[in-house]
Amino acid sequence: MAEKDYYDILGVPKTATADEIKKAFRKQARKHHPDAGGSEAKFKEINEAYEILSDEEKRKQYDTYGRYFGGNVPPGGPGGAGAGWPGGGVPGGGFPGGASYQTVDMGDLGDLFGNLFGGGAGASRRKSAHRGADMQYDLTLSFEEALKGTSTKVDVKRTETCATCKGTGAKPGTSVSTCPTCSGAGHVTQGQGVFGFSRPCQRCGGTGTVVEQPCTTCRGKGQVVRAKPLTVNIPPGVTDGGKLRFAGKGEPGTGGAPAGDLYVITHIRPHAFFTRDGADVVLDLPVTITEAALGAQVMVPTPDGGKVKVKIPAGTADGKVLRVPGKGAPKLKGRGTGDLKVRVRIDVPKKLTSEQKELLKKFESLRADDVRAHIA
CATH class of the missing domain: 2.10.230.10 (Heat shock protein DnaJ, cysteine-rich domain)
Structure with missing residues (x-):
């Protein structure tokens, strides 16, 4: 029995193909790489197993000689001087038959670790190229x-x-x-x-x-x-x-x-009387009670510095919005122009003369409707 079971280390059966061994190695290496928080000792063990099992000749010798593979043999081989060893002995404490212990060619696996963990030639230099901050x-x-x-x-x-x-x-x-x-x-x-x-x-x-x-x-x-x-x-x-x-x-x-x-x-910055509602410009327009009741036509300013005539319909309520098309703000990306929204604000006088009071009382007495009938 071998001191280390390389098949068990990679998690593959002894009948595993070369492709299966390579895939298993990549999976284990990802998991146990020191840069990913794994054990360096375990990572070395995984590499050792792959080095042997990925080489057809070394794998064949490992399967044949078990724990005596790789130089762990008594002088002259397991059965005495030259016994059972191809070519006799283990020159230089190497592999059976005089094979020397060489580094495995990992091919694209070196690039794998470079991409995963920042290693490999040029990785550090590439990190120095950064897009400027916003x-x-x-x-x-x-x-x-x-x-x-x-x-x-x-x-x-x-x-x-x-x-x-x-x-x-x-x-x-x-x-x-x-x-x-x-x-x-x-x-x-x-x-x-x-x-x-x-x-x-x-x-x-x-x-x-x-x-x-x-x-x-x-x-x-x-x-x-x-x-x-x-x-x-x-x-x-x-x-x-x-x-x-x-x-x-x-x-x-x-x-x-x-x-x-x-x-x-x-x-x-706030304007003296205009506000924005997206592309629309809002203007609060004071009107008298008489103008709201009887209707009127008044001149109002526009955001571009001009003036436009607006019709106040008879019976206009406080808060009613009247639109003047195309007199608002330009829409971004050339999508036209918003509207000027004239919002009616009825101005209720706070101070009345005696004559004004009498006229309003007379007006009230002539009203036939009850403004609070709907909540009575």
């Missing part, structure tokens, strides 16, 4: 600016390449150096051969280079934060709390990655 800017506009649109400058604090060191992070006159820990690879390998796995280099952060004499302006970062004026075009019809996206105007990317986006949040 940014937000709160912009306050007047009612008219929001209605008509405007072009304005905003001071946006963005990360930019340091002009002193040109982004290298090194003091002018000096240069960056190859990281002595990883020799410029950006990653370091722990273990050897089939048992090895890579991690990003902690010394250089995966870049493969270090700055021995940092730039005094950016302190070795290669970037500085500056408030830079940026012209943004605000389209007509923006609303309070609206969000405008300006592609590529956010933080710059690193390692050749694209810049992030700038999101401008619009805030609109």
